[in-house]
Amino acid sequence: MSEIGTTVFRKDARAKVTGEALYATDLFEEGMLHGAVVRSPVPHARILSIDAGPALALPGVFAVLTSKDVPGKNEFGVITRDQPVLCNDTVRFTGDAVALVAAETREQAYQGAREVRVAYDPLPSVFDVESALREHAPLVHEKGNILKHVHLEKGNVESGFPEADIVLSETFRTAPGEHMPLETEAGLAKVSQDGVITIWASTQSAYRDQRDLAHALGLPENRIRVIVPHVGGAFGRKDGITVQIYLALLARATGRPVKMHCPREESASFFPKRHGTLLKYKVGAKRDGTLVAAALEAYYDTGAYAVFGEKVMGAGVEYGLGGYRIPHTQINGYSVYTNNPPAGAFRGFGMPQVTFAWESLLDELAYRCGMDPLEFRLKNSADHGEEGPLGQIFETSTGLRQTLEGVRSSPLWKKRLDLKTVSDPFKARGVGVASCIKGCGLGIGMPDFAEAEVQILPEGTFVARVGVTDMGEGIATTFCQIVAELLGVSSESVECIQSDTFLNPPGGPTAASRNTILTGKACFLAAEDLKRVLCETAARHWGGAPEGVVLTKSGPRMEGRTASFSEVSSWMVEQGKPPGVRARYDMPVASRPLGYGLPHRIYSFASHAALVEVDRLTGQVTVLEVSAFLDCGNVLNPQGLEGQSEGGVAQGIGFALMEKNVIQEGSVLNNKLSTYIIPTAPDMPAVETSAVDTYEEAGPFGAKGIAEAASGSVAPAIFNAVRDAVGVRLRDLPLSPEQLVEAMMERHES
């Protein structure tokens, strides 16, 4: 294999380093207008009246649209369509969309939005899950504040806990968080003469967007075309509708192209965030460290609308007890409405929150058992063929143990006692470990497939047409590698053309660590089929059997005869064959369904070790080193894997130590990059990445997805390292230096 397992430079890197790569924000059309959204300034209210007059009187303002101008169904949402495109009678969060403005310039559009007069009659609001679940709590939606409750049981926790020698009960909280992709929500829409509305959008989910656009516009899907230019980061934020419907409505109403490009504050205030959670855990083990029973009550604040709420909470349930052997378990998960801004998908999809809590708790349990935290995890980790904590069977590649063994053999872990030594008396150092589990794919019950079309071009090069979007992770290059490997050519002669709902086959979203397996395998199958077609074509042209044809880097060969790929391409035309073949791959489904769309069949695992330094005086925590051990199956592109890992560690460090949306009475107070702090270059430690030796039979060339697991266990590794350094454990994320100082002082006094 020459293309697989070697570093192939990103195909789009050249266009990106020269500035040629076009993003949705870079699109300009002759005569285009700019769009802006009129947003609710209050968290919960009845709309009494909307007066567009003052806005329309402003120079440059061209149109104002309200809910009456939504021609189809005034609703959207990935699973539960509970979010109005434009609110008709009620607003449910500060920032809910009430009207749209189109104007000649972006400035005029936002000025116009400020001048649309909306009268509100405030309603009682609720801002945290505990209040939302109280009797007589204000209702965010008429059907009640519980969007979804999931209850799973295995064994019997009633009899299980008494069997344990040590039982711990702890409550953890994680703050809501913000994706902060460098490119905010943006797009451009245009109506062509045949009535088709084309939307160029920064999105992860072109095909689902097309469906949602058709639903809101009351048009058949073949009147809506979604094209995705380069995407400037997403991480789950752009998995679904952001500005797409607004753009289409404005373009349709004005007859002119319309562009939107959200300012940072708007982006960081009103679009779906990472769920804040409240997690109540109980866990019991034998004195020798054998896990006996575990229970979890998980509350996910989905904000005013579902977005992905029920599924994100479902993921918390699925990953909340890791990949360990536990005979007795009970899990209750609640996705709860509040009047906070909506929460949605964010790298890990509900997993990083529970992983932080669970891996902190396990660490504490190891201490109580007098065991090394790594050996404790190894003792309990489930292997291939064994039953996981929910009752799922780990029936595909299962590398949790290998990732932990990787940590055990790493220099960081081996030298951890030496590394703790620090001469400064006001500093302390510690090393921590944690693991995580993340399913590949959307889970049972959601259509989870991808198609790909691989074509030969007249010049003898190849194109892979896919329905998904490379949002920065580098998946398009991976698809080229897969196609090139099967055809025996260099990946330089393969191009990947991404999401265009009119020209490309569907691929589902770029999400859920699913694309390496799904679209990757579809590319694999299509390329394999095209190889057969190429050989048959050459054989027929030369008058021989297809089995006698061999594909070489330059073209087919048979008994001394050779041809270029370009020639074969022309023979295909002569023989009446289409230039490309399509293939589809469906995500394999778990053989033992548990209900609620659970579980996944294929899981990725990761373990991280972190070395931290704690300033005893200020509580400041600095991460000095991180070692990542990833179970991603066979590695397709080592540089791509390192990129995912290093970026995942950065987001994990932000999640652990820095990132917290301060939301007061439903208003996001820190919606700028100067107030919502993400890691910068000087904040980042050295990251060492290793892949463990596993092979996923379902994936292309043995690979599976790793984007989410690569970030998932970073935060608990840091918290566990802090515990190792100073002997105290915090249960609120992100770590607050003030809280840490207090905890250290308390420990000192006692």
Place this chain on the structure above:
Amino acid sequence: MEISFILNGNPVNAGIAPTQTLLDVLRESFRLTGTKEGCSEGECGACTVLVNGKAVVSCLMLAPQAEGCEVTTIEGLSLGGELHPIQTAFVKEGAVQCGYCTPGAVMSSYALLSENPRPGEGEIRAAIAGNLCRCTGYQKIVKAVQRAAEEMDDPV
């Protein structure tokens, strides 16, 4: 009002509103969209360009302030289609993911290497501290700048 400045080596004129930023003029009047808008408040570094050789966030500079200045954008680094060694190093080291921060990071690196041809790792991290990246974790950007420094110092 009308301003004149040198843009990527060529003298140019532009009719602008006095309140427009250099970023908007570059993107809208000249359609040089390689310079990105990430925040418009000088907090992300995506709009970094060179003004008289210094790295500047173009969203915080009013366009009239560019009068008579020499402005270099990402498009000005690879004139004639040949990548600058910094750009090549970003490609080879895998320092590019979504790419939205890339032009700004390249321009900051260019300004650094112009002043300090052999920076240490800490100096590189400090020089790009204002270029936020949400994808890469910075490690490969640092390596790319180190590689570019070596290659520029030791031309083959």
